[in-house]
Amino acid sequence: MTVRTRFAPSPTGFIHLGNIRSALYPWAFARANQGEFILRIEDTDLERSSQEAVDVIIEGMKWLGLDHDEGPFYQMQRMDRYKAVLAELQARGWVYPCYMSVEELDALRERQMANKEKPRYDGTWRPEEGKTLPPVPEGVKPVLRFKNPREGVVAWDDKVKGRIEISNAELDDLVIARPDGTPTYNFCVVVDDMDMNITHVIRGDDHVNNTPRQINIFKALGKEPPVYAHLPTVLNEQGEKMSKRNGAKAVTQYRDEGYLADAMVNYLARLGWSHGDDEIFSREQFLSWFDLDHLGRSAAQFDEAKLRWVNAQHLKSMEDVALAPLVAAHLARHGIDADDRLSDICALFKDRCDTTVALADWAKAFYADVQASEEDRAKHLTDAIRPAIADLRERLQSCDWNKDAIGAVFKSVLADHSLKMPHLAMPVRVLVMGTPQTPSVDAVLALQEKQKVLERLQKA
Numbered sequence: 001m002t003v004r005t006r007f008a009p010s011p012t013g014f015i016h017l018g019n020i021r022s023a024l025y026p027w028a029f030a031r032a033n034q035g036e037f038i039l040r041i042e043d044t045d046l047e048r049s050s051q052e053a054v055d056v057i058i059e060g061m062k063w064l065g066l067d068h069d070e071g072p073f074y075q076m077q078r079m080d081r082y083k084a085v086l087a088e089l090q091a092r093g094w095v096y097p098c099y100m101s102v103e104e105l106d107a108l109r110e111r112q113m114a115n116k117e118k119p120r121y122d123g124t125w126r127p128e129e130g131k132t133l134p135p136v137p138e139g140v141k142p143v144l145r146f147k148n149p150r151e152g153v154v155a156w157d158d159k160v161k162g163r164i165e166i167s168n169a170e171l172d173d174l175v176i177a178r179p180d181g182t183p184t185y186n187f188c189v190v191v192d193d194m195d196m197n198i199t200h201v202i203r204g205d206d207h208v209n210n211t212p213r214q215i216n217i218f219k220a221l222g223k224e225p226p227v228y229a230h231l232p233t234v235l236n237e238q239g240e241k242m243s244k245r246n247g248a249k250a251v252t253q254y255r256d257e258g259y260l261a262d263a264m265v266n267y268l269a270r271l272g273w274s275h276g277d278d279e280i281f282s283r284e285q286f287l288s289w290f291d292l293d294h295l296g297r298s299a300a301q302f303d304e305a306k307l308r309w310v311n312a313q314h315l316k317s318m319e320d321v322a323l324a325p326l327v328a329a330h331l332a333r334h335g336i337d338a339d340d341r342l343s344d345i346c347a348l349f350k351d352r353c354d355t356t357v358a359l360a361d362w363a364k365a366f367y368a369d370v371q372a373s374e375e376d377r378a379k380h381l382t383d384a385i386r387p388a389i390a391d392l393r394e395r396l397q398s399c400d401w402n403k404d405a406i407g408a409v410f411k412s413v414l415a416d417h418s419l420k421m422p423h424l425a426m427p428v429r430v431l432v433m434g435t436p437q438t439p440s441v442d443a444v445l446a447l448q449e450k451q452k453v454l455e456r457l458q459k460a
């Protein structure tokens with residue numbers, strides 16, 4: 001059996017980290033099992049769905065490398081198929097028209113609430129042997145309801161939550177088509193999961209209440225339901241369910257803020273799944289370890305500081321030539337064209353950065369003007385040090401432009417002026433890089449253009 005999983009987002013609002021985690025696990029499960037991963041856009045809520053939201057989903061998945069093998073399929077384009085399956089179900093006696101008006105339904109609900117009963121459809125229009133149905137009201141278009149079994153239980157072994165059993169008596173007859181004939185959400189999901197041969201449904205546990213209804217529809221269609229794994233919610237830092245309403249960012253914003261795709265995959269993977277105590281791992285390791293047995297059972301909480309830390313670890317171990325184009329993209333947004341020094345700049349500065357944006361901020365000093373603070377200038381550029389800086393500038397003019405030669409010039413100036421390295425290195429950094437805190441000054445200078453260094457030292 002080929003494992004087939006899917007991600008089935010509703011394109012309403014942008015996709016945040018909590019949502020994309022529901023794409024990561026089914027993708028990883030498919031990849032880990034040489035299976036197939038399908039993307040399905042659940043766009044039947046016409047008022048809230050937008051193409052812009054679809055674009056962000058696709059862009060975010062592409063960025064994170066969550067490639068799909070089939071799709072995107074759009075539910076709105078499958079309406080004919082849903083209607084055909086509906087007709088089939090109706091022909092097999094699983095569906096009946098219900099003419100109960102909204103007012104009658106409201107009154108029923110109120111009566112049930114007053115009697116402290118769970119509000120549910122009471123089966124007025126459900127045909128039964130020997131039962132006389134009420135007279136069909138004129139001019140009313142009925143909804144179609146699914147004849148949920150009355151007896152027995154619906155049960156499944158949820159890969160996260162364990163065995164779940166729901167008594168059919170708890171479930172009322174679900175509306176599966178509206179008066180205009182359009183099928184409703186739960187029905188479309190079942191037809192899709194059936195047609196797309198989905199073997200494992202891995203999704204948020206906000207859908208766990210839909211599952212017994214979906215299983216009953218599967219059975220009515222004569223199909224075996226897939227395996228289900230319902231993922232606990234992702235909470236934001238305040239402990240609320242992550243949502244755009246309370247400040248969640250679009251996935252793609254993390255790319256713009258300088259996070260690495262592999263670090264995001266690593267972080268999101270750990271947000272609800274574990275492999276022993278491993279915190280930092282590559283995409284390949286993740287795929288070789290991922291299974292459904294180690295999914296967490298309780299809600300996971302987003303922690304930005306940890307995400308930054310994970311990102312920093314990936315940044316440090318990433319190849320400089322791979323890092324450079326990512327940093328170049330941030331520089332380009334500031335109108336800066338980088339050159340082939342950029343991977344060496346990455347090598348020199350990445351240890352002190354936790355995002356590619358921070359790395360780009362360092363790189364800027366090599367391609368654009370720098371401006372030291374008055375405070376740093378006053379502190380490090382003293383009259384006592386100016387003669388040594390002038391001397392250094394003089395000697396650098398005829399120096400070969402590499403780290404060792406520059407280091408030798410520094411040593412000679414320090415000796416002649418009886419200074420220690422920091423006395424000279426700090427003001428030079430302030431002038432050349434705009435800050436006194438940089439990696440070793442000879443290495444930094446060697447990556448700067450000689451002319452630029454000489455110009456900046458003149459501003460002592």
Ligand code: GLU
Nearest residue numbers: 008009010042189203207
């Ligand atoms: N469209 C649903 C959502 O975005 C997911 C449905 C499913 O995975 O079955 O929450």
